[in-house]
Structure formats: C-alpha cells, structure tokens
Amino acid sequence: MNWKKAAIKAALLCVFLVASAGCSAKTKEAANVPESSERVLVSEDGESTSISKESVDEIMLRLTTAQKAAQMVQGAVYSITEDDMKKYDYGSVLSTFGVPMEAREWREIILGLQKNALKSEAGIPYIFGNDAVHGVNTCAGTVIFPHNIGIGAANDEELTYQMGRAVADETRLVGVLWTFSPCVAAAEDPRWGRTYESYSTETELIKKMGSSFAKGLIDGGALPCAKHFLGDGNTIYGSGENSDGTYRLIDRGNAQLSEAKIQEQLDIYQAMIDSGVKTIMISHSSLNGVKMHENEKYITMLKEEMGFDGFIVSDWNSIHNISGGNLKEQTIAAVNAGIDMLMEDTSYEECRKYIVEGVENGNIPKERFEDAVRRIISVKMELGIFDDPMMENQNTYKDQVGSEEYRELARTLVEESLVLLKNEKEILPLKKGTRIFVTGPAADDVGAQCGGWTISWQGKTDEDNGGHKWVPEGKSILDGLKALVEEYELTLITDESQASQADVTLLCLGEKPYSEWEGDSEDISITGTMALAGNKKAIELADSLGLPTITLLVAGRNIMIQEYLDLWDAAVICYLPGSEGDGIANVLSGKKSFQGTLPMPYYSEISAIGTEEVLFPVGYGLQY
Template structure:
C-alpha cells in the first residue's frame, strides 16, 4: 500500500476513535456505554439501537414473585418490584441484595445490557425489610412541619434501601387528604397544599440527593398518586371500597389549587417518576386521562421523568377489553406499566397495538426515552449492582438512624388537652398503663410495614410505647398493675393496622376493648392521659370530658421511646394538627377554610406544656 493511503487510513481511524465509534481493540464502543458522554447523547444512541421488543420490555414492570431472572433477560424487562410485603425468605438485607443482583445480572446479560430499576414501597423507611428503621407515617411527619427533618428521613430511607440493592422507592405520597374516612389518610402529610409545599421537596431531596443525583447512596423517588387521590367523594370508591379509587368531582380550578402544588414541588426537586392514581377525575379514570397526564403534567409543567401506573391500574379503565385498556393508557402518556402478574399479556397487547397502528412508535420512543434518561441519571449503567460496601457498614436499623426516628416521633406528637397541667408526668410516678396500642409494635407502625396491610404484634425490631415509658421511669417510679396503686393512668388506644381500601371507615370509633379500659379508669377516679395511636382522627367528642390529657401520636413507627421523651418533659410538644379533628361525621367532610367550620380541634391546633411547674 502506498504511503499516502496509510496516512488517509490513519487519519480516518483517529477520527473514529475520537468519536467513540471504534475502540482501541477495533471493537465498536457504543456512545451509551461511555460514562463521560452527555446523558441525552447516551439515551439517543441506545434508543437508536433498540428493537420494538426491547423498547416494550423497558416499559414493563413485573412483581418479583411472578418473574424469574431468565424471563427478565428473555423479555428485556425494564423493572421489577416488591409489592407490599413481598420479600425474599428469610427477609434479610443480604438476601435482598442477592435477589436484586440476580435480576440485575440477567438484565445486564441482554444484547444491549440495559439495567433494571428495582422498585419498592419504602414509604416510611425500608418498611418491607425486617429490622429496618420505621419512621412515623406521613401524617405524623406533617404534624412536625419540619422540612429539614424530612430531608434527613429521606436520606436514611435511601441509605437503608440502597444497601439492599433496591434503587427506586414509590414515595413520597403527596396526596392532600380531604376526608379522614379515607383509608390512606395516614399516607398524606395533611389536608392543605401548604404542607405539600413545605415538605415534599425536602423529602425528595433526601431520597434522591440535593441535586437529584439518584445514584450512589440515593434512590429514584416517586411522587404519587397523580392526581387528586385525597379528594374523592365518599360512596364512589372502586372495587367495593367506600372512597378509595373513587371519583374526584371538584372543579379544575380547585383540583389545581389543592391537589397540584405537591407535584410542582416534586418536579422542582427533580423527582424521577410520578405514579398515576387509581381514582377518576370527573368520571374519567386517571390512568386514561391524557389531558392531565400529557397536556398538564408533561407539557405544561415540564415533567421530564417518567410516569408509571399503580398496581394493575390500567385494568380499571372501563374499556371493552384489555387491549383497549393498554392502548388508552399508553396514548394517555403513561410510560411504564406496573403489571405485576399479567406482564406477559401487557407485552403481547402493546406489541399488537403498535403493529395495528393504534399506538405510534413515536409514543413508544417517548416513553422509553424517559425511562432510559432516569436510568442513566441514576448511574445504573455504570454501577448496576448492589453496593456491598453499604451493606457491610450495617446501617440498617442502626442506633443513629433510630435516633432520628425517635426525634421524628417527638416532633410529631400533638397535645390536644392538658387539664390542670397533668403533663409532663414525673418520672417518679406510679403509672398504670393499658389500652390496645400500649404494647403493640405492629399497631404503632400501621399498614405498609413488613406486610401490605400491616399486622399487630412484634412484627419487627423496635420499642413499644409501654417499653419506652418503663425505661424512662426513675425510682420510686414504676409501672403498676392495679389502678388503686396508680398516681396516673396512661391509656393508649386507637386503630389496628390497615392499608388502602380495607382502611375506608365511615364510623372511626374506638373499639370495645379500649372503651372498657377507659371506663375502668374513669370509675377508679385516677387522672388519665389518653394517647391515640391512629392513622387519622377518631370520634371522641363524647369521651373527651373524662380525660385529663390527650395526645395524638399518629402511627409513630418503631421508636416508641419518642413518646416517653415528651410525656416526661425531656422535650416539649411542638406538633400541630395536619388535619381537622371533627366533632362527628354527621356533616363531613370538613376542612380548614370551609364555611361553618366548627371542629373539635382545628387544623394547626396544638398545645405546649408548662415545663416550669
């Protein structure tokens, strides 16, 4: 070959090397595998290489118990999730990491090596994992009105979750709960958009990182449920429920004023994903609501992450068949589909819809582009596997994390009554403690803890309220078993665990065992502190006169010592009601700012103790 030809060829090779088309070994080096390349270039390069089957696989999310790693590889699955209570056995951090890596290795062995997102409902800590730190549910965090605390809680939740491999949480819930009869009230920060504006952004920054890093020790977060899930009308609930999955009938002006601000804050914080609500808006299921999903959320508000369905959410679209449900939902603007058990049918029907021209390839590309962008931002292509260094640090349920949860409990407590300054109690007191929630860790954690609906009893590691009080006492103070020995009675009443749908409740009354204990204390004439452990206000107007002090403790999680910290005056009460506490349910719903607003305790109410007594 002539020397001139060699020069030309050398120059051409140099250009190709500079542009990343040919590597040193002569093999192709795709731009999408170049960690130094801009994310948008990596996304477009990868998208251009994908087949339709690979793209639709990315839009598919399956439940861990309904798919194998081999199927993740075969169908190019984009995401796997743990549903509520779905965990490997035994339920240890090491087994989570091993399970996650098994799915991830399968995904990375595909032709293009696209990693999965692994999602879980880490809604108040990594609550599917035994031994994790469990924080108060959102209603309690709303009572704190402390965005800095919420950022720390998000950070801890991210660390404990990421240590097990899972890289995506379906939280925070930014619903505005307008009716406490709703079984998901405790998942809301409260009844006004002011609380969403105050808290949502900080929580997401804790989960994803201050600059929406999403990778490393952070997670991809999800704002849910879009839109209006806390504003459904009682009696319109779906699937046999009273209000959950019901119809939101308010005007668009009210929808935007009350239910949208949380999403504005989430988008401002760079949230990676947004989950669609089960409810309908003005008669149309949100999972097919193109105006709200595409026109408002994506175009008007500029959300550039991806939109995911709720659990089998598209199946509630009132279409004549599943094929039409898929078509309507994809064309509405949903990008990823949580079809936990029926994911194969979803893939088959969406492929058919594209071939038939009912779903455009442009819509498919838009969905996949959004999903890939989040995966690149989260660093999954460069660090796809569980971080064993994090696991080795034994952060999960550690003392430092539990101390923050204990602080959150203290700050979430709301003092509603304190006759004759009964509180704070003296640590030298003889205390009679009783009630259904005095010594039950599962009850104080509530739903979405270890199992989907939650469960009474010693479900994980933690400290009950009784144990916290007992540990705080000083000689000659002690717990007594007879009322006639007691200086004061502490009665801890409230609800048993529940989650969505099952928790819809039109009465909200105390149970018979709690009423019996309260009557016994009343008959004994002993001063009484009542602590209500519940996901929402309960109807207590007719009982309140018999109680000397009343504390709303919400669902405090695993750190019951936080209650004792405040009862004995080591800290004062600072919590304020995040929801209106109604006198009764005869004229309901009742929210702050309504005409003829006449509650038992108003939104924002909360007393402090006189610590100088």
C-alpha cells in the first residue's frame, strides 16, 4: 500500500474509531425485531441479550418524532461518526469510492456504526448501502463482473441469478446488506454515459435480467434496489441537467414519453416488485418536464396501484435540484411526493430536522410521515437485521471474497457476453500454432475492462494507475492469451519491431472508464473523445502491417466503428467484461464459442440514433 492510500484509509478509519472514554458498563435498552422481533439489552462493550419481542406497531409507538425522522435519512460513511450514530440512530449509511479497503476493514467500520446504533435511545439497527452494480466494487479482492450491458448480451437468466447470489454473498462478507442495484434503465441513446448500466433497450430483456439478478440478491441474503424510477434511460440528448456548475449533455435530462412508453417502463418496475424487490431509487431525471423526485403521481402509483410495500429512496443529493427555494422546502416536497428515505451525503442532519419541523407544523402530513417510517422499519425486519444486527450468525457460501468459484462464474458470463460482429474467411477461432501480434491500449488493461463504478466512481485505467493493475487480481486479455500458449501452441508477439513475423494482428481498442455524465459525449467514435488515447495509432499500425486483423472493442456502448470496419477481418464487441478478462481469450481460441447477441441497436453514425438505420440490429451476433 502506498503512503497516499494509507493516509486516506487512516483518515477514514479515524472518523469511526472515536474513543468512548468514560462510558459506564451499565446496560442500555436498544433494538428489536419482527413479528418475531426481540427487544435487546446492549452493553457498552457490545454484548447483547434478548429479553422480549416487539412488533412494528410497538416500535412505532415508542419512537419519538425525532427518532422516526432519523430513520428517513441516509448519510455518507465519511460524514457519520460512531458518536453521531449513538446520538441520532440514522436509518442508513452509504459507502463512497476511491479507497479499496479490505473486507475486514469495511466490516470494522460498518459494525462499529451498528454497535452504536444499538446503543442509541431508539435502538434501531441501520442498513449500510453500496453501489454493488457489478460486484462489491469498493472492496479489495472482490470479483468484478461484467457491467449490465454485457449481461444483457449474454441473456442467460440462470447465470444472472447466480451472479446475484454471488454478489450478495460478497456484500455480506464485507458487512453490506443493501445494494443499489439492479439498474433497469432502457438506454436509448448510446451517447448517454450510463448506457453500460442498462441491460438493453428492450423491455422484455430488461425484465428478465433485472428480475433474475434481483432474485439472486434476495436469495443470497441482500436487499436489492431497482433504479432509477422512471425513464432515466429515455432522456433526450441536449436536455441534461445543469446544476452544481456542471452542464450535462443527456444525463439527468428530460424524458418525453407517451402514455404507452411510460407503461412499458412501469411494466419493468412491476416485474421488479413481483420479484420481491423492496427498495426503489428515484431517478435524477424528469418525466415530461417534471422532476421524478417530486413526481407524486408516479411515486404514488408504485405504492397504491402496483403493490409496492417497500420503501422509496432518493438518489444522491437529488432533492437539491427540484423546485423549492431552499433545502427545507425541497425536503418537504420530496417527502410529500412519496420519497421515504433521503440520500444526503452531508446534509442528512439538516434534512432530519426539516422533516421533524415539517411534521410538527403540519407541512408534512402525519400519515405520510408514519407511512414512510413504517415502510423502512418493516423492510429492515424482513431483511432480518433485527435478528442479527452484528452479523454474527450469517451463513455465507464462501469464507472470503474473491473465490475461484465466483471468478469462474464471472469468466463464464464474459464468455457468453461477447458478440461477434464480423468474421470474414472464418479467421476466428484462432488456429493452433497461430503467431499473433497483440497490440492496442486495451490488450493489457484491467481498469479499462472494468469501466466506471470500480473502486472509484469513474474508474481508472491501468496506464493511469502508474502501469499497475487497477484491480490487482484481475486478468487482462493478454493474460488470458498467455495462459493458452502451451495448450494451443500460440506465439504471442507484443514487440512492434517483430510484428511482421505474425500470422494475424489482434487489435485491442477501448474506451476510457467513465460514469454518469462524465461519460456523456457527442463523439462516441472509437477514435473520439472517450476513446483510449492509443486507439488511433494502433489502428494505423495494424493497417500498415497488412496482416489479417481481428479487432476487439472494450467499451460501455456500441461505439461508432463504421469508418474502420472495412479494415478488419473480424470484429468483436466485448463491452466491459470486468476483472475476468481472460474469458475473452477462451472464446477467441475456440475453447468456448460465441453466444452473445446485441442487446441494443448498433448505429452506423450519430445521425441515425433513434432510427431504424442500424449497422447491426438488436439480437445480432455471429457464431462459429
């Protein structure tokens, strides 16, 4: 670990390891459980003894308005101390990105907060949330699965369910019980920076993959969160939100949808509800001009017409961008619109106070307030966190993160997600004894394979990480080829001066890692603004060699390649395969076969987006 990481870790840990000097050993009443709920005594050293049972009704009766309001806010882990939790007992805490701490370090922080929640006067266990959108991406050593767009290309319900089980298992090993996934957006414009978080443009495919993943999470003991309600993938280019000094091209923009199109999106969420999803996150975007965070009509529809009995959470600080002259007005408007928990990285305590004030002066109806808190506590009970708040009796399938079984699962999903776009003269699969010149910036870069939401919010290439793997345990495309050298009698050439000795060029191109609006781009060419820096040079080199060329595209969307496609004998879109990139080599060699199909239209040019003029249609994919 370098000194910078050590310093960051130390600073983060310091926030939570505040000494409790002078505390007596006297026991104090704290938590409880479901129907089956048990009231417990928690001593200052953290030991507990069950003494009675409480129902949700009983808990609601004993909590004060201030204590109930605390259940309705969620702060960031870097803002809330153990003393804060002991004093206020907030309903939830969410993690942040940038420091890949070990599982034991995360558990220490998470359970340290939990111990103090149980020592609080309210004594309600909190839930820790994480954006485990393709694995527990803030914890060192975990498996990073393909992003959703690749899962959509694989279109394998059973494997997607198993992925959900595996992710749930690793989240619980880390101490996390709530994951902000699956994302069930129907991305329509590849210029959107969150395209790779979408399974598909097709409603039925989204429903299948989203439901399978959610069921896997639930059966694995985690709490899924379907997001982002409603229409986040349908926003219009040029309508992006302009806030916090940031102008976005498309992200958080306005979706102009007909009633029929809205119903398609509602059907996706109905499938999530029917699958057992108990939390739903609201979209930053607007629907027909109304910000979703104040769209009472559709939030109420979830609860009153679609049978949703879980709770609704806002997205990161998003209520700050709805109507209202200040945060107080915005807090009241969001709660009255039907949002039950507010995700506020630093303003959570302000929001708690505004909720209390709103209830006391009648600006927030008592019925709305009580319903929000009841939903949150009920979900916690169903999750089982009242039964085992310190996670002492959890049964995980694995003893530690990063198991070979889960890596093999991820590798299989990689193999199934690859889409063969072109294969002239049957150049693929590679023949035994082939001499391969491997080139291009995506050939040996695990960070590029993983994309955004990997350790940090935006992710990072290995090159930008000083040449070190951004995910140390990850396998690159080149790693995978090296592992097959002996079995397939391959000769790998990476030295440009020896390229003429090769039989074929393997050209590995990709996009820079990005997330959300940072990935919005008007230029999504393979040599455009979001492309890896060496793409153009590598394309020119491959062309100058005159060898048969196989091109691999490592990207979070169907990037524009029409200008170069005729130069290549074969082309494969790999999407963002995650940490097990060696699965790509297995398919290239013929050890495994191509199975993936396009989950979204592949447009030939920007002007064709949204039309029927496509380079390759949804469902396209060649096979051996």
